[in-house]
């Protein structure tokens with residue numbers, strides 16, 4: 522189970538997330554939408570404690586991941602980040618071979634059995650729908666891949682350490698329409714095994730890929746419901762204004 | 770198949786279910802009228818609730834599909850067509866229910882002679898065939914079969930035009946059967962509308978597959 526409880530986040534004096542309460546449904550896709558600067562990425566980063574790295578950040582409230590408050594003392598953040606994988610807007614492969622990009626997380630985690638690594642790499646590349654395109658060129662540099670392929674490689678890299686949750690921050694916004702469609706189709710497949718939270722500024726994308734949608738505005742969670750409901754009959758006028766493009 | 774295509778396939782299955790259900794409702798109304806079988810007539814009234822529920826479900830699925838997937842080109846025409854096909858099918862369901870109510874209200878059997886003399890039997894056969902053809906045209910995306918639906922409607926129109934005279938003649942010879950005659954005349958009027966609805970459905974199938982608007986034109 523994943524849940525935010527009375528979550529507040531401050532960048533110095535700036536109140537960036539205001540008393541957020543939200544339960545995420547497992548093995549489904551939850552989209553975070555809202556105008557730029559409303560706090561989507563900040564909220565997403567609270568699930569793997571990435572905000573901890575930013576100086577001056579103060580966090581109050583609880584984030585529960587698998588029955589555990591991840592902000593309590595003594596939490597092993599490395600272990601947490603294995604369970605909660607992240608994919609960013611710009612594909613960020615390492616300057617290594619395709620194979621080593623995917624193997625990286627396992628090596629860092631101390632796995633040294635080459636047979637195990639090889640199998641996991643293949644498995645992850647299959648799950649990210651990239652295997653058929655790269656199986657004959659695993660030794661090539663990741664930089665030789667197209668942007669869309671690089672993004673699927675980053676997804677494979679995240680999957681290789683066997684997370685249960687995937688955080689995606691605008692994972693397709695730097696990609697062309699065909700690559701975007703592939704990523705969306707991939708997300709649809711991955712939700713059978715993973716719980717996915719995706720930030721997107723593209724409302725149609727949220728509509729296409731997600732089961733639930735959370736609408737944020739100026740640091741507050743305005744409405745959270747089935748995606749169908751948000752896009753056909755939202756409860757709040759503000760949500761309606763946003764999804765119909767009448768905002769502001 | 771992408772997950773959007775899967776959603777469209779699912780929608781098609783729902784509409785096919787609606788076709789089958791409505792066809793069976795009209796077929797049963799024919800049976801109940803032939804034999805004054807009030808049990809079947811009541812069964813039709815019960816099943817009508819399912820037809821209505823399925824209509825609402827298909828409408829909602831279409832609304833969701835439009836809102837979530839913003840379909841374009843053939844996919845857009847498909848969803849627009851499904852919305853109209855759905856409401857035409859629902860009205861055919863209402864007609865079957867209306868006929869069932871005549872059977873329930875009727876105190877005496879509809880004579881075979883009356884049914885034959887007015888060609889009501891033929892009307893049932895033709896309208897059932899039209900619904901079946903429309904269903905097959907929809908399932909197989911077969912526009913030439915959809916066009917065959919139009920041709921059959923002429924038969925229904927002719928029977929309907931001659932219905933007044935046929936009924937008047939029958940009443941002259943069987944003045945006691947007045948109530949039956951009025952029910953049969955109403956049934957004929959209803960079946961004539963089933964023909965129109967099947968035609969509308971065929972128009973929608975052609976519209977979505979060929980992007981041609983057939984409505985209000987004589988050109989096929």
Ligand SMILES: Nc1ncnc2c1ncn2[C@@H]1O[C@H](COP(=O)(O)OP(=O)(O)O)[C@@H](O)[C@H]1O
Pocket residue numbers: 532535537555556557558559560561562563564575
């Ligand atoms: N590192 C940071 N330091 C200070 N303010 C920040 C920082 N990151 C984000 N913010 C502010 O927090 C708010 C939310 O930002 P963000 O979560 O990136 O929004 P979104 O992803 O919805 O566009 C914005 O007003 C932004 O300027």
Ligand SMILES: [Mg+2]
Pocket residue numbers: 561562563720
């Ligand atoms: Mg952001």
